[in-house]
Amino acid sequence: MNLSVNLPGLSMKNPIMPASGCFGFGHEYSSFFDLSTLGAVMMKSATKYERLGNPTPRVAETSSGMLNAIGLQNPGVVKIIESEVPFLATYDTCVIANIAGSSVEEYEYVAKSFNQTDHVDALELNISCPNVKEGGIQFGTDPYMAAYVTETVKKATNLPVYVKLSPNVTDIVAIAKAVESAGADGLSMINTLTGMRMHLPSQKPLIANKTGGLSGPAIKPIAIRMIYEVKQQVSIPIIGMGGIASAEDVLEFILAGANAVAIGTANFNNPLICPEIINELPNVLNKYGFNSINEAVGKGIIHEPADISSS
């Protein structure tokens, strides 16, 4: 069974990669399995300088999901290039560097910094982290800003650029088309949905940051719908994510139009989830009559107007 997938900058042995922020820089999970089994690794978001992130509690359980408000804690791009990238470079897997910023200049700076290393295969622009508000949120919800940051980063780097879309928008297709026009090489979708829980004993929001990003199986139907909508309107590839926890889930995403997928929250539940899915995927593809990943991409799309309401 052919699991290989070739996307701009990413020549992957399979379409499975851990999602940004859910896998650190790989160290911890490397004690559970050989990272070389992965199609790629998406690193935790990098910013220009070190960020300490938000106060705790930073996570909360929800029905079939979780909220997080880590606040982009990271040691800054220089340290990441020095201390983290070399570790991942020892594995036979693609490396995707995720970039976050509070200003276009910060995105540009971090993108340029990653030009200094040979071991990063592509960039992922996190224009959608709901836990950073200094302006970051604007990039992900406004097509013009999204296009502007994409264009700027494209000029600053030789690497393919995947733009990570926020689901907290009225019209995700508009954002997707805007970043495609601005030169994005691919999309990655979706980031978390902004949510909140109340802590009854203290009568306060449970997460110290008040709101957090909702991830996990709860959001899977929203991710699939958005990928389905976007796929029909753009021609750049899509890395799908949002609640994936099984090889069947992967196939749902691929049928809806994803070319590859990332797995986030499920790593916390089962640190072996990525290799287990990679193992199971050939059986699932086979069961539903596919001989390769590429064959299945977008196969579930019905090409007619989405509405069949009867009056």
Add this chain to the structure above:
Amino acid sequence: MNLSVNLPGLSMKNPIMPASGCFGFGHEYSSFFDLSTLGAVMMKSATKYERLGNPTPRVAETSSGMLNAIGLQNPGVVKIIESEVPFLATYDTCVIANIAGSSVEEYEYVAKSFNQTDHVDALELNISCPNVKEGGIQFGTDPYMAAYVTETVKKATNLPVYVKLSPNVTDIVAIAKAVESAGADGLSMINTLTGMRMHLPSQKPLIANKTGGLSGPAIKPIAIRMIYEVKQQVSIPIIGMGGIASAEDVLEFILAGANAVAIGTANFNNPLICPEIINELPNVLNKYGFNSINEAVGKGIIHEPADISSS
């Protein structure tokens, strides 16, 4: 324990009501319990003429949720007034008529029609049904359109008008403020999030309408977040809904700013959920130190900028 809640047009013995579309017109559930125990009943959406709705399958299971694309099947407002309202009028509970339409004229027509009966206490404008696309969807995602339909309906009716907001938007506060300015007496939020599932054996969307509305516990954190955000920016009351399945859930919504709540999907799981929650609510309020519902409304709101990120 004082559970009573007074909102425009709704003098309710408790804050619990079944949500529109999840309770029909009450007949079926009346064989499980006495509808007079309810604070109010929200009727299924009414349109000008009969609507047959969408092809089947119309529902699908998701993790901690479900998708539905009923397509607003209903017998039309005239039949509803003739055959359904009189039944509900025999109970000692408030009746909220829910209105949907494909045009402003349709909303206006249906709202006027409900003036013909004494037994409806308030209107709920469904400007957000994601399964009707002839224009209905526009009302819920555009502040100007939302205000326009609200204003028109307000002129056509003597009844208080609650506008039901769609969560499928970038900025729910903007819509909420727009309908408040247009004269809305209250808000009800949230409607379903647009989602999709793929059916692997047929390689097609599982719901015949392709997309459906996601409801149930999966969306609860999104509903709470939106109520929390809107509450701080409007002064009209909010009827909260989205995944409520316990008296603790009710208190989370109330702390976040809801004045009353509606229960949808949970009725399918447990047809006795409304009376069970009404029964349990005094204990839960008591446990967390409240003597009435009103005391708890908005108590979880921290009045400072939502962001405490540390750099």
Add this chain to the structure above:
Amino acid sequence: MINKVNMVIQKKTIVAKGTLEFVLKNDFISHHATPGQFLHILIDGLTLRRPVSITDLDKSSGEVTIVFKIVGEGTKKLATYEPRQSIDVIGPLGNGFDIKDTHQKTVLLIGGGIGIPPLYHLGKRLVENDAKIISILGYQTKESVFYEREFQALGDTYVVTNDGTHGYQGLVTDVLSKVGSFDTFYTCGPTPMLKAVKERLSNVDGSISLEERMGCGIGACLACVIPTSDGEGYRKICQDGPVFHAKEVNLS
């Protein structure tokens, strides 16, 4: 009359490959259920209940039998329940088979796969009503055959398997010519089978039992509709059905 009740599992039997029989106990259900009605079963961790037909019941002992096949997440989980556990059920639901005009008539039962269970309860009540029963039961393969002897005890029984590993080879419609004459038919099974049966027996009065994905199960949510053949709208499978006159509804 419908109620939400707890039914305690008395007995759990594997009756065919991936097919389980539960004997449940509840007096309310056993007293009120008629053939063709179903139970809406709550399964831990799932949002929607799962509809399963009543296969048999015994008013005196209060025992109600269901037979279900493991097809997805819900039935897989249900299959892990053990005797003495209790399951939360809404029922009895729907309109069952109308048997009042069957006295001393010959009745053909045609069941396919998981459509077979409700026909057994029906068959027993028909026999009590002095009807003569002929059954055609269709299964995928030998391993999936269940209740063959039970149906034989009610009358002539023709077993068909898709792959011919047991009984006749083919589809239920392939043996229709062998069964002789009959006055009416009752059928339940996958939609393609129901369509084929309806077409082949278009000149006979009969009833069909339908399946559709359900929300509430009691007629409130409008999830489970089927177009009527007069083109005038929909009927609700959970409340108006699951049993309909064959001519009443449009199978697409």
Add this chain to the structure above:
Amino acid sequence: MINKVNMVIQKKTIVAKGTLEFVLKNDFISHHATPGQFLHILIDGLTLRRPVSITDLDKSSGEVTIVFKIVGEGTKKLATYEPRQSIDVIGPLGNGFDIKDTHQKTVLLIGGGIGIPPLYHLGKRLVENDAKIISILGYQTKESVFYEREFQALGDTYVVTNDGTHGYQGLVTDVLSKVGSFDTFYTCGPTPMLKAVKERLSNVDGSISLEERMGCGIGACLACVIPTSDGEGYRKICQDGPVFHAKEVNLS
């Protein structure tokens, strides 16, 4: 070394009101775990695992004991698990208590509520290392007291309850003056207690074990951080802790 393993429940005991003890069996965990380390437990139907300390272990039998209190959805569900069921665990996690300099020293253990369990494992290893143990154990009320006799077997034990229904009345810090002199302390319990202890014993070298809501449990997600007292950033409780030098971290 960390692994994902299955641990079979050998024995389930209610040790106090709403407080359960599970004896689990797994050779990997029993061989590698040190005092203060914890297990990250998968509970059916929940997204996040739940961290629970190791209370005791026996390398020869491969038995590992945990004691947990029912406080919410996860622990409530865990409490329904029965002997012979197996639970999916990641462990042993975190950095435990450092006991190498305790030979022939006097060590004070101060535990509050669900902070008491890890101190028992620690106490046993300290006794093996020829340390002299004094324990202060704080509980809400008489009904919530557990492991009193077990700690008494290790050394002098002072029990304190908030309401005075058993032992001394008050907080653990109220009996500090009674215990005499000691060389070092190890404490685990609710944050307000840890703060009070840290303040009262600011001139003694000691270690504290912390709790925080966790995601991954292994150091990858940065959910469980605590500010360091030098103001220079955060440490991860799941990986750098849960045990820290009392002076190292800032309790707020």
